[in-house]
Amino acid sequence: MSALLLEHGPQTAAELAVLLGISPAAVRRHLDALLATGRVEERLTREAHRGRGRPARRFHLTDAGRSAFPHAYDDLALTALRQVAALGGPDAVRAVAEAQMAGLEARASTAVAGAGDRAQALAAALTAEGYAATASAISSGGQLCQHHCPVAHVAAEFPQLCEAETAVIGRLVGTHVQRLATIAHGDGICTTHIPGPLRPGSQRAGNRTVPQRPVPDTPRTAAPARPERERTPA
Template identity: 65%
Template sequence: MKNAAALSRLQPAVAPAAGQSASVADLSTRDRVTQLLLERGATTAGQLGSALGLSPAAIRRHLDAMLADGDVLARDQTIRGHRGRGRPAKVFVLTDAARGRCGTHHYDNMATAALRWIARNGGSTAVEAFATDQVAALETRCQAAMEDAGDDPLARAEALAGALTAEGYAANASTIASGGQLCQHHCPVAHVAAEFPQLCEAETAVISRLVGTHVQRLATIAHGDGVCTTHIPTQPRRVQSAKTVTTVRTDR
């Protein structure tokens, strides 16, 4: 993102703030690595570490993870003219897949910057109100798709999974020993929700109201888990307010 928010991502990495998970910090650092590679092209680990204020061991850890995820490629550095002894240094470049995803970061970072402005000027209550307003339309559409689902929470969870999949969440529901489980394999706002968990909390409240029972969010993509997982206990249908939703953080 070519604006102040994007420039802030190039600042040296710092320790996670109180309450922030290591996985969220890792995601933020890898975003900055991606931004540098996008702007500079082929870059050595040493150059990346110096730009981000990271130790050689720390930058290697991030690059190894990005290599494993298929986000970067490593190749020998091209040396023009006389080359000294020893093997040439490795340089890292973005893969085509990672480069193609960079366009979405522009909008993610704009949304993050907007929420930071709301938080500075209106406080956490304003952020919560914004998050609730954003999921209201989603709740209305899913509710319409669940009109024939009946009153059983597990049957409603299955109907909700279908409605969420139609919205791009790649969701599915299953029955487990203690009730049901709703899994979302994609989160359109994961990058933003990593900093503003109010988005996840508002979505969890919507799930609770739609299935008609208390639910418990066990994992979220925004906080480093592979899937957003919501537990739905077996109990009589009753409409819940947002205040009764339980979210269990699984920060690593």
């Protein structure tokens, strides 16, 4: 059914019945299933208001319906980045990755701004972008898990994409983060560690939080008394 709509364009149930050689009622059952999953949508035709009778309706593939068919986006992205790398080197690839992530950062920052739990808000924003993300509470530190990566095949060859994404996550949650695992490197999920806020009396040393230890008071040692000079009898 979806293949016919892709090949022939929007069709009515009657037109699909002719193409398939089955009854319109059977076609409608299949269409109802596609409508329920969001792969097809129903629209009135422009000719619907001409003449008499019930307006005709045509069925169109949605973006979700089209995405179910094979595509070569990864191949196109790999070809483009290989050309960028050949002409400008790794820094040029990094610039492309950062430009690509800038749009994601702008969209996610709106969702994260003002949120009480920035990690949870970011996970929701990433899920809306197709990352299927979850997060533990940021107040005690935790992990941001992305169960899907839309660019995993490309990032496997160009790690600059993962590096740019990690930098964006750090800016959005407002702290240094550390990537523990990535789908692009063969792990099951992308895992990012988000440390908790600094505690009073702690200082940042590199990527670690090191508690400051109180320095004990060192008692002063009294200087030894100078011996009195012996008096020489006159």
